[in-house]
Amino acid sequence: MAEYIVFEGIDGAGKSSLIELLHDKLINDGYNVLCIREPSHEILTNPNDDVISTLEFALDRMKQFKRIDFEAYDYVISDRSFYSNIAYQGTSESKIEWIVGVNSFARRPDRFIFVDIAGDTSCKRELGFVDPDMALFLDCCRERYLYLLPDNHLLLDGNVSFEDNLERIMLYLLRG
Numbered sequence: 001m002a003e004y005i006v007f008e009g010i011d012g013a014g015k016s017s018l019i020e021l022l023h024d025k026l027i028n029d030g031y032n033v034l035c036i037r038e039p040s041h042e043i044l045t046n047p048n049d050d051v052i053s054t055l056e057f058a059l060d061r062m063k064q065f066k067r068i069d070f071e072a073y074d075y076v077i078s079d080r081s082f083y084s085n086i087a088y089q090g091t092s093e094s095k096i097e098w099i100v101g102v103n104s105f106a107r108r109p110d111r112f113i114f115v116d117i118a119g120d121t122s123c124k125r126e127l128g129f130v131d132p133d134m135a136l137f138l139d140c141c142r143e144r145y146l147y148l149l150p151d152n153h154l155l156l157d158g159n160v161s162f163e164d165n166l167e168r169i170m171l172y173l174l175r176g
Contacts, residue, residue: 012125
């Protein structure tokens, strides 16, 4: 049965680059690996409607997981999960509870890797400049992620080299 590894972090944290490096390392070490991302396709809803966005993401997640044969892989690595819904749409305790309820079917990660950067760093990487409103929003998302970290998490500094973070990830996976 595949170990389900989730990478989370605000936009521009380096999740995709780390996933690519981890994938290549695990494949070279002889493991069978599947990488997925959420959402699996473009979500066409109004980004200002958190309810519709949450439902669309949950449906996409359910459909994607039904297609995966976890017995066929050693690792399934996901770029985002339902935790992103909570971080980005969970602006109140009641919304967080609702999002968790909507995603009650979602598989919980065996390993949770959070790549941590500040909102202004995200803006610089994604936009090339700091948008104060966007940086504030992303800092709020970051705080929700940090609040939600499960016990089985690895917290990475998204400002250090990919190679250093890959080494920490490999140690985390070997720890069992």
